[in-house]
Amino acid sequence: KTQVEQSPQSLVVRQGENCVLQCNYSVTPDNHLRWFKQDTGKGLVSLTVLVHENDKTSNGRYSATLDKDAKHSTLHITATLLDDTATYICVVGVNRGSALGRLHFGAGTQLIVIP
Amino acid sequence: EAAVTQSPRNKVTVTGGNVTLSCRQTNSHNYMYWYRQDTGHGLRLIHYSYGAGNLQIGDVPDGYKATRTTQEDFFLLLELASPSQTSLYFCASSGGGGYAEQFFGPGTRLTVL
Numbered sequence: 001k002t003q004v005e006q007s008p009q010s011l012v013v014r015q016g017e018n019c020v021l022q023c024n025y026s027v028t029p030d031n032h033l034r035w036f037k038q039d040t041g042k043g044l045v046s047l048t049v050l051v052h053e054n055d056k057t058s059n060g061r062y063s064a065t066l067d068k069d070a071k072h073s074t075l076h077i078t079a080t081l082l083d084d085t086a087t088y089i090c091v092v093g094v095n096r097g098s099a100l101g102r103l104h105f106g107a108g109t110q111l112i113v114i115p
Numbered sequence: 116e117a118a119v120t121q122s123p124r125n126k127v128t129v130t131g132g133n134v135t136l137s138c139r140q141t142n143s144h145n146y147m148y149w150y151r152q153d154t155g156h157g158l159r160l161i162h163y164s165y166g167a168g169n170l171q172i173g174d175v176p177d178g179y180k181a182t183r184t185t186q187e188d189f190f191l192l193l194e195l196a197s198p199s200q201t202s203l204y205f206c207a208s209s210g211g212g213g214y215a216e217q218f219f220g221p222g223t224r225l226t227v228l
Contacts, residue, residue, distance in 0.1 A: 043119070043219035107155055
């Protein structure tokens with residue numbers, strides 16, 4: 001059963017527009033949530049991490065929110081650029097008390113930015 | 116800047132073939148991981164390690180072995196490759212558990228014919 005669901009599966013926006021990506025999860029206990037950007041054929045690069053209930057983060061044109069009660073996160077990208085074309089992956093971390101927390105990955109949202 | 120490298124970047128083998136994927140990290144991280152990424156699925160954990168000589172089983176270990184020879188080097192072994200193992204493989208390292216960031220390598224695309 002998929003424990004991290006992302007929507008939409010894919011999205012096309014025009015350069016300069018804003019967009020919002022969604023992540024819903026059922027992972028428990030949820031320790032933290034991280035958003036990654038994956039360029040085609042490349043590895044994952046962390047954009048931001050959210051740890052606390054109702055956390056909000058900002059990293060340049062990327063901002064994210066986390067609602068642990070609702071088990072929901074959003075990633076906002078403002079004033080999109082062509083270089084934002086990538087897959088954005090939501091990852092929920094579980095800390096089971098051991099030193100190593102297990103990660104649960106969403107399948108990603110493929111964002112395409114067109115001129 | 117954290118650095119994780121993988122080799123080869125692309126590999127084609129035949130069913131029943133023997134394949135070794137290599138990963139090296141220069142971050143002095145204790146934790147290393149092997150994942151596979153398939154279309155429509157999130158990354159899935161194959162094996163991971165706390166340090167040299169340590170090996171832990173992940174969520175999809177069948178058909179894979181791994182070995183951590185040093186703190187820097189982590190290998191994934193497919194001794195009898197099958198077409199179902201055609202995938203994009205990522206190695207990652209992190210300095211700890213909790214919400215310590217995992218740093219990913221560029222990936223190895225493996226095709227089993």
